[in-house]
Amino acid sequence: MPSLILAHTRYLVIEQIRVPIGILAGTFFPAVTMLAFVVPFTGQDAATATTATGSLVFFGAMSSALTGLATAVSQDRELPWDPYLRTLPAGPLPRFAGRILSTLAAVLISVVPVLVMGALLTEAAITPARLLLGLGALVVGVVPFMLMGLFVGFTLVSKAAMAVSQLLFFPMAILGGLLLPPQVLPEPVQAVSPYVPTRGAAELIWWAIAGVRPDAVSLVMLAVWTGAMAVAAAWAYRRDEGRRFS
Amino acid sequence: MNTSLARAIEVTRRYGDVLALDRVSLDIREGELIGLLGPNGAGKSTLINLLAGLRRPTSGTVELFGGSPLDPVVRRGIGVTPQETGLPASLRVGEITDFVSAHFPERVGTAELLDGFGLGDLVRRQVGGLSGGQRRRLAVALAFAGRPRLVFLDEPTTGLDVEARRALWDGIRAFHDEGGTVLLTSHYLEEIEALAERVLVVGHGRVLADDSVRAVRGMAGTRRVSLVAEDLPELPGVLGAERTDGRIDLLVTDPDRLVVELVRSGVPFSGLEIRPATLEEAFLALTSKESARA
Structure with missing residues (x-):
């Protein structure tokens, strides 16, 4: 099984590398958002700048995970190569793991410019240990969004998958407090916030990079979302029979 | 009678209102070389898709090696040709062969497989840079990567010149002589006549004839x-x-x-x-x- 995961990861990474514009685009989006929305507004407070940088790193990662995977999977499903892949002796696990690991590689690359900007242009500061911890939290936090992307990608045709993943992406980012800190969100939003997976992921990252005490409900909900999305993605994969026309 | 490798029992498959297969029953036995004939839309692809685990029947049972074709472990015994237009263009010939081979416990090995299909010199070539005929040969080669017991060859020689077609026929015969089982579709009836021992004619989702090449030829009384x-x-x-x-x-x-x-x-x-x-x-x-x- 591990060799099969490796084979699928290798195949997807090669495809990514041979068309590098995809990786560049994934890097460009969080970098520009960082420059436009974080650098000018965080001011002199190091803690605020650090958590804001962390939020933004996750914002970019979540975009690659959810929108990127939903789009890639749904588009690939419309190509004649996909039905062939499904005749090969592999279940959902190697295919999902390959998607997740290759996307993770792209996400970790896209993090670099944001981290550099955070260090050079803002007051954000972090120890190497906390940086590593933060990257670990990023990986844990982004997995449910990848599974959500797989679910959407395996359920919908590509145009619908793109639209739906965008529709999920922005409200979740806002509700989870990625764009504005949760404390400044309106009351009703604050009430919902702990239950969206973005909040759990953000809490985890803030805890890792700045030592902010995480909210237990959010973390539990993150775990619940991860499990639920894994089940949903596997279900979508199994019921998928390629494109259907009637 | 040899062991049955794949079987369809009273299989019906619908796509919405369209009845693609209508209570089809058939048995593919070890060592057979079967030609599957039928006009476009007759249900040939649906039949292969069901046997290869790509789709589920609406009703009826499909068996592969005594198990379900939906089980990945069961599918280790089959080989399928991808549509050559779908091969990922950015991958190299060797990479794609390695990738497919990785799925099987027993492998021919990339170098040997590609040599056998006259693609040995193209290991480093990206698939997008291959000619149509080369792609077709690669697609057929991939069906044999995992030393299958049963291969489904869908239009294996479409787009090949006469020489390449003959070479591929020799390859299919060699596989069959070593005990391999083949289900073959083709637009070229001479191909079915040259290779197959048994012919299945499907039309309107049903098996119209299932017999030896000679019997089918005579069957219509034509x-x-x-x-x-x-x-x-x-x-x-x-x-x-x-x-x-x-x-x-x-x-x-x-x-x-x-x-x-x-x-x-x-x-x-x-x-x-x-x-x-x-x-x-x-x-x-x-x-x-x-x-x-x-």
């Missing part, structure tokens, strides 16, 4: 009547007519009656020949009879 004549009157039992260089070829179900009617009409003719129909003619007769009934 004969080809060929003669030279200026003009012909209305004749009974003619399934098809064709005129080439003054000769008229008629595809008929009852040649004796036709000749009696022809003589009775008093139309002058010469060079009368009657011979059994080819597989193609039998196939046309079988499927057109079916559509006349539908």
